[in-house]
Amino acid sequence: MSSDTRAAERSVAYPTIAARRPAPRLGVTVVAELVDAIVRGDLAPDSSLPPEAVLCEQFGVSRTVIRESVKRLEEKGLVSVAQGRGTQVLPASAWNMVDATVLSALVANDATLGILDDLSTVRASLEGLIARDAATRRTTEDLERLGAALQLMRDSLGDEATFSTADVAFHTTVGEMSTNQLAVNLVSILFGQARESARFHLHSRLETTLEEHERVFAAIEGRDPDAAETAMRSHIVDAWERRRPPNPRR
Missing domain, CATH: 1.10.10.10 (Winged helix-like DNA-binding domain superfamily/Winged helix DNA-binding domain)
Known part of the structure; x- marks a missing residue:
């Protein structure tokens, strides 16, 4: 040149x-x-x-x-x-939106929170399928590990940081109980980017969150895949609605 x-x-x-x-x-x-x-x-x-x-x-x-x-x-x-x-x-139709760098930029520049809304919807569908699979395949050892995460949530209602750690452990354990590793990996990407956003903050209604996890646990314990999927989907959607900041453009 x-x-x-x-x-x-x-x-x-x-x-x-x-x-x-x-x-x-x-x-x-x-x-x-x-x-x-x-x-x-x-x-x-x-x-x-x-x-x-x-x-x-x-x-x-x-x-x-x-x-x-x-x-x-x-x-x-x-x-x-x-x-x-x-x-x-x-x-945008050509972008790889599950690429970590692209997804991070989408979340960071999402003035209307539409991307986080979509993340919640997709995550709810995927985690519902994961919970369904877990309910059909769970072992006694799996249930013990899931119960331990749930118990830590119960014990840490007064400590949001510890409660959040136990919450993540609960979902991770459900994922480990499933054989649908594609869904598990996608959820890991989506949830990871959502949690890094300052707008995806931990809400204070920990008792409600605990109750939702109790329902997921009961369905998995009872080997009820329909109830497990429904409980997990509802939990993800409702939890985001509680976290979601007000948006005048919504």
Whole structure:
């Protein structure tokens, strides 16, 4: 590339990516910032990613880092690289929304909480299926482990942090009792991203949450898959409704 071409690229008013100073894992930081810019809409669908030289200058990294970062974006479905057309930003319908980086950016930039609403709905369906499977396959040892998590919830009603840990342990144990590992892994991704959001805070109605877990436990103990699925679905949906902050745009 000639110096005149590089100079011409730098003179074009490309959108500026709001980049933090890259940490030691340069590629990870660059990818996260570019994903955030695309999800936020700074780089609109069908627009072109700024040229390598511009991105190198904005992020303070080498061309190698930028090229590797663009490859990661392509793998996540956010961009398409075509000879002669450069790197095009793709619409949201092409994005891999269960990718941890993409999902994290979606949650962080979700002004209406619609993404967290959708996460709750999908998680409720998946965890309902997991609980159904657990109810048909549970062993005495499984039930003892699940009962221990439930007992810790009972014992920690006055301690939200400990209660939250026991809550997670309860759901993890139900997942371990199921053979549907695809559903379990998807729930792990969805719930992990939801819990990282500042808007997905622990509510104070711990007694209600405990009662919901008691119903799930009773259904699994009684080997009642229908009741286990219903109880778990209701718990996930109702728990999010209790957590959900007011939203004037809802």
